[in-house]
Amino acid sequence: MxxxxxxxxxxxxxxxxxxxxxxxxxxxxxxxxxxxxxxxxxxxxxxxxxxxxxxxxxxxxxxxxxxxxxxxxxxxxxxxxxxxxxxxxxxxxxxxVSANTAIRVNVPLHFVNQDKSPAGKSAEVVLTHELNEVEISCLPKDLPEFIEVDLAEMKLGDTVHLSDVKLPKGVELAHKIDDEHNPAVAVARHARAEAEAEGEAPAAESAEVPAAKQDEDAAE
CATH class of the missing domain: 2.40.240.10 (Ribosomal Protein L25; Chain P)
Incomplete structure (x- = not known):
């Protein structure tokens, strides 16, 4: 414990x-x-x-x-x-809480060994954390303060899904993992693609706002 x-x-x-x-x-x-x-x-x-x-x-x-x-x-x-x-x-x-009754708790995820991974060592790769916590079910005595996600093997194009996360003994996910529910936990993308994806939304939004309106917003 x-x-x-x-x-x-x-x-x-x-x-x-x-x-x-x-x-x-x-x-x-x-x-x-x-x-x-x-x-x-x-x-x-x-x-x-x-x-x-x-x-x-x-x-x-x-x-x-x-x-x-x-x-x-x-x-x-x-x-x-x-x-x-x-x-x-x-x-x-x-x-x-009762010692003999399982509890559901959101537990934080701690990402480790990111700097040691091929993705972490490359300036051309952006490694993003898609989830910061996960809901688990366990007895009070088995409740971890956090769950580690090892990214040591991450390389460009890799995705760590929730089903890949190793849970401590006595701990299970609160929700069943299947083809429809297996969210990404960490993703290694090409830095250029990530930058382009982030830049697309503001450009589209700006194009929809008349120039006069943009000037009014800036003045405010």
Whole structure:
């Protein structure tokens, strides 16, 4: 199992928008824990410590140990509400997990050995990452913080599909792979073709906009 990540919280009885505003002014985050055999519970967390934790990848794709008034619970972050423009977390939703019940989680992909690949060594090749995460199903004890995609053998014209990704023991994809659902994860294209493809759309869009309108947009 991955490294244990702990967060501290306290239970709260006050509910409603007014209570949540007061918590935020006091540097706290209103949150809720639900799922499992226990009833949903309203809690609060320190904003500063939680904000620091939220800057790490594991915060979103790992089993968290949430210590609520001294009682630890295993949870997953299921929802985060952020302020539209401030660096402020407005609300958090956590779901309790059971050791014997499979969970579905979006896990980030880490691409490795790209620089060592024939594609990565060539200035004429652009190696693009088509997916950044994948939804998996597993027991909590088997949940990986990330899944590695080895690009060491990538060369011009190669495509790594989702079916090519090696999953850790006990982990499977949440959705079945077939001919209709097997998306590309990484693609090695010729740099010139990539540049031409990127340049086509703006040119076509510009041609459809009258010159006078373009001048108005520029002035705005």
């Amino acid at each position: 991955a490294t244990e990540h702990k967060l501290s919280a306290n239970g709260r009885k006050d509910e409603g928008k007014g209570a949540s505003r007061r918590l935020r002014h006091a540097g706290m985050i209103p949150a809720i824990v639900y799922g499992g055999e226990d009833k949903p519970q309203n809690i609060q967390l320190e904003h500063e410590k939680t904000w620091v934790a939220s800057q790490h990848e594991w915060f979103y794709a790992s089993i968290l140990t949430l210590d609520i008034d001294g009682k630890p619970q295993q949870v997953l972050l299921r929802d985060m509400q952020r302020h539209p423009f401030k660096q402020q977390i407005m609300h958090l939703d956590f779901q309790r």
